[in-house]
Amino acid sequence: MANGKNALVTGSTSGIGLGIAKALAQAGYNVMFNGLVRNDEERNAAEKVAQDVAKEYGVKTLFNPANMMKGEEIRAMIAQAEQTWGSVDVLVNNAGIQFVSPIEDFPEDKWDAIIAINLTAAFHTSKAVWKGMKARGWGRIINITSAHALQASEFKSAYVASKHGVTGLTKTLALEGATCGITCNAICPGYVLTPLVEGQIPDQMKAHNMSREEVIQKVMLYKHAIKDFVTVEQIGALVVFLASDAAKLITGVSIPVDGGWSAQ
Numbered sequence: 001m002a003n004g005k006n007a008l009v010t011g012s013t014s015g016i017g018l019g020i021a022k023a024l025a026q027a028g029y030n031v032m033f034n035g036l037v038r039n040d041e042e043r044n045a046a047e048k049v050a051q052d053v054a055k056e057y058g059v060k061t062l063f064n065p066a067n068m069m070k071g072e073e074i075r076a077m078i079a080q081a082e083q084t085w086g087s088v089d090v091l092v093n094n095a096g097i098q099f100v101s102p103i104e105d106f107p108e109d110k111w112d113a114i115i116a117i118n119l120t121a122a123f124h125t126s127k128a129v130w131k132g133m134k135a136r137g138w139g140r141i142i143n144i145t146s147a148h149a150l151q152a153s154e155f156k157s158a159y160v161a162s163k164h165g166v167t168g169l170t171k172t173l174a175l176e177g178a179t180c181g182i183t184c185n186a187i188c189p190g191y192v193l194t195p196l197v198e199g200q201i202p203d204q205m206k207a208h209n210m211s212r213e214e215v216i217q218k219v220m221l222y223k224h225a226i227k228d229f230v231t232v233e234q235i236g237a238l239v240v241f242l243a244s245d246a247a248k249l250i251t252g253v254s255i256p257v258d259g260g261w262s263a264q
Helices: 015-026 040-057 071-085 108-136 157-177 195-208 212-220 232-242
Strands: 006-009 030-034 061-064 090-093 139-144 182-189 254-257
Touching: 006 015, 006 071, 015 030, 015 040, 015 090, 015 139, 015 232, 030 040, 030 071, 040 061, 061 071, 071 108, 090 108, 108 139, 108 157, 108 182, 139 157, 139 232, 157 182, 182 232, 195 212, 232 254
Parallel strands: 006 030, 006 090, 030 061, 090 139, 139 182, 182 254
Antiparallel strands: none
């Protein structure tokens, strides 16, 4: 049953974002889905994801293909949600990309794209929902960052810089929203078992001449004290909690869900 509140999750047609969208729908939120599509086939597939969630959980859903590198498309997406449902009560900034390279070889276009999608897009979305949240005296902004928002790793200069930037944005919005019922927090996952990560395992097995289990334990989860992947359901459950009234005094924090990586 819908709970009267509306959520928007960027990058939500697969992986972590889809898990978050499903968790919010299960909790009764109407959900606007977002994902970049390159053709009609991809758009149809993305719209079907949203429709299937609506049917499964008995809520309303929308899909908008706004490009997270284009502020005008982001603003139009949020305007669509507000015009259709009257409000965006929960904003989850999840969309993100990654590229790995030594700094001396790091392509400038990759740097620009990562900063735009991982950091600048969160500014555009937050600014666009802010006026409505402030007028209603209630809002939740939840940023999905990474263990790399708290720790660095070599060869990930743009990704680490973007995620550290979102940490600063999170704190700033928390302070600005404190007097008008808006909270802003970040969730910092370690390695999450998504289809994307699952697909990397065979390549890692070949590259390291290791078994599947060796790759998982010694390569992917090397920095996890608890040698388990994070699940999308765990991230979704935390988003639902942070969106609830029980979390009204939690703001400006970055919560690691990383198996103890950041404790080291």
